[in-house]
Amino acid sequence: MPETVVVQLKGAGFTYRGSAWAALSDIDLHLAPGRIHSVLGSLGSGTSTLARLITGLLIDRGTTTGEVRLDGTAVMLGDDPEAQLSGMTSLVGDEVQLSGRLHGDELAAVEQRARLVLDSLGIRDLWGRRLDALSGGQRQLVALAGLLTLRPSLLVLDQPSLSLDPDTRGRLGTVLQDFCSAGGAVLITAHQRDEVTEVSSEMSVLDSGRLITTRHRLTAEDCDHHGIWDTRTRQRHRTGRTATDGSERAKPAALTVRGLSVARLGAEVLDDVDLDVASGEIVTIVGSNGAGKSTLLRSLTGLLGSGDRTSGTITVDAHGSPINLGEAPTHERARHLGWVGQDPGSQLSAATVREELTHAAPLPPHRRRDRSAIRAQRQAAVTSTLARTELKAVSETHPYDLSIALRKDLVISTALIMGPRILLLDEPTLGRDRMAIGRLNLFMTEFIRRGGSILATTHDRRWAAETADRILLLDGGELRGDLG
Ligand SMILES: Nc1ncnc2c1ncn2[C@@H]1O[C@H](COP(=O)(O)OP(=O)(O)OP(=O)(O)O)[C@@H](O)[C@H]1O
Incomplete structure (x- = not known):
């Protein structure tokens, strides 16, 4: 008897309209009910194209060759953290039920399924929560819950571990x-x-649009060889940093936070947090979804909402003089603190990468006197940033057409162009393959070499172990000791 398959690709390929080469070629893949198959590959290898091809999202975008057969219903969670929620609802419970309701399913059954799914994902308490008051990870889970509630035959997840x-x-x-x-x-x-791909029945490697290996497990060497990043800790070693013996802490403080407490929508998120980041130090903060990591970085930059309550002191060192940021507005804080938020898209507004950098380049003080000199100065800053980064190749591209990793690189570059003393990086490893992690580390090493300090949040324990001088845990609103 022939095996039942949910999806079958035979010699399948896809070429985007206007492109001279195929994004996918000669793909043979079949997936039976009860199986989980992970296809891993570096950025640009074609993983997202494969996900979209299978779910029928590429019709009209180019030419498909070979055979792509789907038996049943398929839904997909895309890799764009900003675009995962519908925008049609404002509460979690409504959002999770939305697809089922639009599908015409019976209301009570949809609600029951939605509650069960939230339960299984451990987020039952989010049911009545406002969508605009979710952490990045909570948002990811809510988007996924909406799809699970539909009970499709095939669930296609593009980078499901984001955040x-x-x-x-x-x-x-x-x-x-x-x-x-x-x-x-x-x-x-x-x-x-990572932990999600580890439950797969099969794992394949996609390389330049071709499936080249399929096995039950990929080895660490397979991953390294094909540019795939593994977020799980291997052994503690450092890239580009010398091991710390505690001497960093003897250096002058670049950032000093005392008694920082934050309440959002009346709920306490941070409770009396003290934190020091020394000059030249990299500190990472880990903690579960919703622990308050983004809230901590946002409160330093003054980017919390008007309904949020904050108390405590934040002091930065400006060439030997402490500056109390106290009531300083965000634009003033930005001179000292370069903030790269979790969702890079929310910090991008221009039509091209070059324009985005140009908007970020600071206006020199002699503004009224010589417009052409100012323009030249800003252009020089943009040109030098483009020359030092991978962004040069995409300088005329719309930021939303970049991968998440390159979008993050762009926001890091816009933050650096302001010349801050301290970089605040919220989940900088999001969506990065091995090479893009290398780019991030290079940005950081150069910044530290020029006298900067970095405070980053992450769920990537391996990256934290390899790059940070100290790893702090945020739990129950409090920052706990050095996990490094
Ligand atoms: N705009 C907001 N208004 C009110 N509450 C919010 C808002 N954003 C987040 N929260 C809540 O504050 C708490 C901390 O969220 P935060 O985004 O800081 O967590 P996080 O540690 O960064 O999580 P993640 O790892 O998922 O990104 C969560 O309970 C979240 O639901």
């Missing part, structure tokens, strides 16, 4: 296994191997 903490990734792995036990199939595409 999820390691425990939550583990829980998601279990949820996906349960989904498969009930007859579903899952296809995961990603640039990183």
Whole structure:
């Protein structure tokens, strides 16, 4: 008897309209009910194209060759963190039920399924929460919950671990296994191997649009060789930094935070946090989804909402003189603190990469006197940034057409162009393959060499272990000791 398959690709290929080469070629892949298949590859290898081809999202975008056959219903969670929620609802419970309701399913059944899914993902308490008051990881889970509620035959997840903490990734792995036990199939595409991809029945490598290896498990060497990043800690070693013996802490403080407390929508998020970041130091903060990591960085930059309450002191060192940021507005803080938020898209507004950098380049003080000199100065800053980064090749591209990793690189570059003393990086490893992690580390090493300090949040324990001088845990609103 022939094996039942949910999706079958035979010699499948895809070429985007206007492109001279195929994004995918000669793909043979089949997925039976009950199976989880992860296709891993570096940025540009074609993983997102494969996910979209299977879910029928590329019709009209180019030419498909070979055979792509889907037996049943497929839904997909895309890799764009900004675009995952519908924009049609404002509460979590409504959002998770939306697809089922639009589908015409019976209301009580949809609600029951939605509640069960939230339960299984460990986010039952978010049911009545406003969508605009979710952390990045919570948002990712809510988007996924909406799809699970639909009970499709095939769930296609493009980078499902974006913004999820390691425990939550583990829980998601279990949820996906349960989904498969009930007859579903899952296809995961990603640039990183982690707790979610580890539950796969099969793993394949996609390289330049071709599936080249399929095995039960990929080895660490396979991942390294094909430019795939693995977020799980291997052994503690450092890239580009010498091991710390505690001497960093003897250096002058670049950032001093005392008694920082924050309440959002009346709920306490940070409780009396003290934090010091020394000159030349890299400090990373880890913690579960919703622990308050982004809130901490936002409160330093003055980017909380008007309904949020903040108390405590924030002091930065400006060439030997302490400056109390106290009531300083965000634009003044930006001279000292370069903030790169979790969702890079929310910090981008121009039509091209070059324009984005030009808007960010600071206006020199002699503004009224010589406009052409100012223009030349700003252009020089942009040209030198483009020359030092991978952004040169995409200088005329719309920022939204870049991968998440390159979008993050762009926001880091716009922050650096302001010449801040301290960089605040919210989940900088999001969506990065091995090479893009290398680019990030290079940005950081150069910044530290020029006398900067870095405070970063991350769920990537390996990256934290390899790059940070200190790793702090944010838990229950408090910052705890050095996990390094
Ligand atoms: N705009 C907002 N208004 C009110 N509450 C918010 C807002 N944004 C986040 N929160 C809540 O504040 C808490 C901390 O969220 P925050 O985004 O700081 O967490 P996080 O540690 O960065 O999480 P993640 O790892 O998922 O990104 C969460 O309970 C979240 O739901």
